[in-house]
Amino acid sequence: MRDWTLRLVLCALLGAACATCPPRCECSEAAHTVKCVGKDLRSVPSGIPGYTRNLFITGNQISRIGPESFKGLDNVTNLSLSNNRISEVESHTFSGLRSLRSLDLSNNQLAVIHPEAFSVQNQTLRELNLSRALYxxxxxxxxxxxxxxxxLGSLRGLDLSHNSLVLLPPRLFSRLSGLRRLQLSNASLAALPNSSLAGLERLEELDLSLNALRTLxxxxLRELDSLPPQAALRLGGNPFACAxxxxxxxxxxxxxxGRVRDAEGLACAFPAAMRNASVLAAAGALTPGCRRRAAGADLALQTSYVFLGVVLGFVGLVFLFVLYLNRKGIKKRVxxxxDACREVWEGYHYRFEADSDPRLSQVSTSADA
Structure with a gap:
């Protein structure tokens, strides 16, 4: 009885340290961890203990998160919200998480992301996982x-893999000057437009594998060359055309x-005769062969121009010969x-003078009478 009373007093003094665990969640004060995994939750549960540093709310039915979802959780450093079917993230949702360093929103269905959804005080966020998250x-x-x-100037790692990006919006990463690792694998990228990689001044790793790049x-190529020299690139699994x-x-x-870490393993996908051949091996013979083909194409084009010139010259000669044979008739028609134009002009000239001189106008009128 005495121990129980002492415990109650300590809990009253410490407050948050003896906080109860939310229903359907598992809490470990020693590990500073709370897990709410696969509990069919419809919203972020309230009453999460203040000691929590690692918060896992995954595999639930949460559709929306906002600033009210994480109030009073100043100590949370790692937050996982993966596989929750989240479709909307409001502005300043994570602003109250003053210590947040890692945020995992992977395997969701984000359809609406408000402008300041990822605003975090003190720029503490280091890792952001949005793999399989964009709807x-x-x-x-x-x-x-x-x-x-x-x-997000202090962000170090960003994972956008397994999303249907197709093309990166211009200057998408322009405010992420501190980014070190960028995952863009299996993102259906077909090209790298101008300014798509602008602002990545400290990048150390870029993964572009398993995309739809047939060539660059x-x-x-200018976009890749604009990256820091130390940035390691991965291009494997793209359907490169060796043509x-x-x-x-x-x-x-x-x-x-030296920069493309998997260069030796890159394989051709087109044409069929070179499928699975090494891109590097094919590249060595590609330029001379294409030059010969281009030279042959230029010769064929020059021949076509010569033939066209001969045909046009012959047509011109025929036209001049026809004109010569009909020179008398043409001269008469001219x-x-x-004469017809002269008569029309003289008629217009006479009428103009009659309109401008009242006396001629009177003579003309009396003549008509």
């Missing part, structure tokens, strides 16, 4: 706005083996046309 391309545009508006245009038109990419790849 459609509209949410990609929302994300671009949110990343520009939110204070001059614009895309004419990819000479610039082939030359760039041969000169970038004279007739000239």
């Amino acid at each position: 459609n391309y509209s949410s990609v545009s929302d994300l671009a706005t949110s990343l520009r508006w939110s204070s 245009s001059a614009e895309g 004419c038109g990819a000479e610039a990419f082939a030359a760039w790849l041969n000169g970038s083996r 004279y007739d046309l000239r």
Whole structure:
């Protein structure tokens, strides 16, 4: 009885240290961890103990999160909200998490991301996981706005893999100057447009594997070259075309083996005759062969121009010969046309003078009478 009374007194003094665990959750004060996993929750539970540093709310039915969802959780450093079917993240949702360093929103259905959804005080956030989280391309545009508006200059890792990005919005990462690792694998990327990788001044790792890159245009190569020299690249699993038109990419790849960590394993997907062949091996023979083909194409084009010139010259000669044979008739028609034009002009001139001189106008009127 005495121990129980002492415990109650200690709980009253410590308050949050003896806080109860939310229903359907598991709490460990020693590990500073709360887990609410697969409990069919419809919202973030209230009453989460203040000692919590690691908060796992995963595998539930939560559709929306906002600023009221995480009040009083100043000590949370790692927050996992994966696989909850979250579709909307309001502005300043995580602003109250003053110590937040890692945020996992993977495997959700984010359709609406408000402009300041990822604003965190003191720029504490270091890792953001949005793998398999974006519902459609509209949410990609929302994300671009949110990343520009939110204070994420201290973010170190960003995972956007397994999303249907197709094309990266311009300057998507322009405010993430401290980013070190960027995961863009299996994101259906077909190209790297201008300014798509702008602002990544400290990047150390970029994963572009398992996308839809058949080659990299001059614009895309400039984007990769704009990254810091120490940035390691991964390009494996893309359906590269080892055909004419990819000479610039082939030359760039041969000169970038130190940066492209999986360069030796890159394989051709097109044409069928070169499928699974090494891109580096194919690249060595690509440029000379394409030059010969281009030279043959130029010769064929020049031959076509010569033939066209001969045909046009012959048509011109025929036209001049026809004109010569009909020179008398043409001359007569020209004279007739000239006389007709002169008569019309003289009639207009006479009428103009009659209208401008009242006396001629009276003579004309009396003559008509």
